[in-house]
Amino acid sequence: GAVVSQHPSWVICKSGTSVKIECRSLDFQATTMFWYRQFPKQSLMLMATSNEGSKATYEQGVEKDKFLINHASLTLSTLTVTSAHPEDSSFYICSASWGGAYEQYFGPGTRLTVT
Amino acid sequence: AQSVTQPDIHITVSEGASLELRCNYSYGATPYLFWYVQSPGQGLQLLLKYFSGDTLVQGIKGFEAEFKRSQSSFNLRKPSVHWSDAAEYFCAVGIGGSQGNLIFGKGTKLSVKP
Numbered sequence: 001g002a003v004v005s006q007h008p009s010w011v012i013c014k015s016g017t018s019v020k021i022e023c024r025s026l027d028f029q030a031t032t033m034f035w036y037r038q039f040p041k042q043s044l045m046l047m048a049t050s051n052e053g054s055k056a057t058y059e060q061g062v063e064k065d066k067f068l069i070n071h072a073s074l075t076l077s078t079l080t081v082t083s084a085h086p087e088d089s090s091f092y093i094c095s096a097s098w099g100g101a102y103e104q105y106f107g108p109g110t111r112l113t114v115t
Numbered sequence: 116a117q118s119v120t121q122p123d124i125h126i127t128v129s130e131g132a133s134l135e136l137r138c139n140y141s142y143g144a145t146p147y148l149f150w151y152v153q154s155p156g157q158g159l160q161l162l163l164k165y166f167s168g169d170t171l172v173q174g175i176k177g178f179e180a181e182f183k184r185s186q187s188s189f190n191l192r193k194p195s196v197h198w199s200d201a202a203e204y205f206c207a208v209g210i211g212g213s214q215g216n217l218i219f220g221k222g223t224k225l226s227v228k229p
Contacts, residue, residue: 004158034216041124043205043219044159093158102147102215106158 001027004096006107013084013114021079021110023094029074030096034104035067038091050077084114117142117210121220128196129228136191136223138206147209148189149217150180154202162204165189176200201227 003026013019023033032051036044048064050056050071058064066088068080077096081088091111095104118141128134140146147166151159163174170182180191189206206220 009156041221043119043221044217046216046218049216095159097215102149102164102209102217104215104217106151106160108156108158 002105003027004030004094004105004107006092006094006110008110009108010111011113013112015085015114016083018080018082019084019112021081021092021094021112023077023079023096023107025075025096025105028096028098028105030077030098031074032097033071033077034095034097035069035077035079036093036095038093038109044093047079081112084112086114088112089114117208117218119206119208119218119220121204121206121223123223124221125224125226127226127228130198131195134191134193134196134200134225136204136206136225138189138191138220139187140189140206140208141187142208142210144211146189147215148180148182149207149209150174150178150189150191151205151207151219152176152202153205153222159205162191196225196227198227198229201225 005024007022035047038044047062048056048058050069052071056069071077093109095106097104120139149164150162153159162178163172165172165182203222205222207217
């Protein structure tokens with residue numbers, strides 16, 4: 001149980017375009033979803049936290065206009081990287097929780113490459 | 116500021132040998148501590164967690180970890196490593212908040228020699 005999927009698993013886009021990444025909880029209803037960014041040989045950095053039906057809470061230093069997060073249902077959250085630049089290339093990971101503190105279940109991640 | 120340090124970037128052990136992965140944290144209050152494992156193509160999987168009580172915590176896949184407050188450490192151990200344990204291991208500390216936010220270390224990559 002507690003499976004989280006991400007789509008796509010990898011994506012290549014051109015600089016200036018936007019790309020959407022989906023995060024789905026497959027067998028539970030996620031009241032909270034988290035989005036992380038992971039650089040090579042670095043730790044996961046929390047970008048934002050979203051609750052279903054509410055605006056996302058962004059961590060300091062994360063551009064909310066660039067990384068648009070929508071948590072429209074209890075099983076789906078999306079991260080849209082707008083006007084992507086090569087420096088946005090990274091591994092993006094989502095996690096989902098049904099409310100238990102620290103009970104996060106992680107997706108397999110999405111590798112974004114911006115050319 | 117809260118932080119998690121995993122001093123070892125890469126560790127190689129022989130199959131059947133014992134393993135210890137180090138984790139030190141910096142946090143002002145009583146920490147909630149976690150170990151996750153990340154295999155290629157897989158999401159992070161929770162191995163074990165410490166909230167309170169017995170400082171020796173048992174987890175899945177034969178792993179255990181010991182919380183030592185005096186050393187601000189939460190080292191992960193396994194008595195006999197299997198080839199399938201090769202992966203990236205992350206230590207994390209819970210920093211509170213209503214959502215239960217986590218701060219992760221940079222990870223330790225474990226390689227297993229046959």
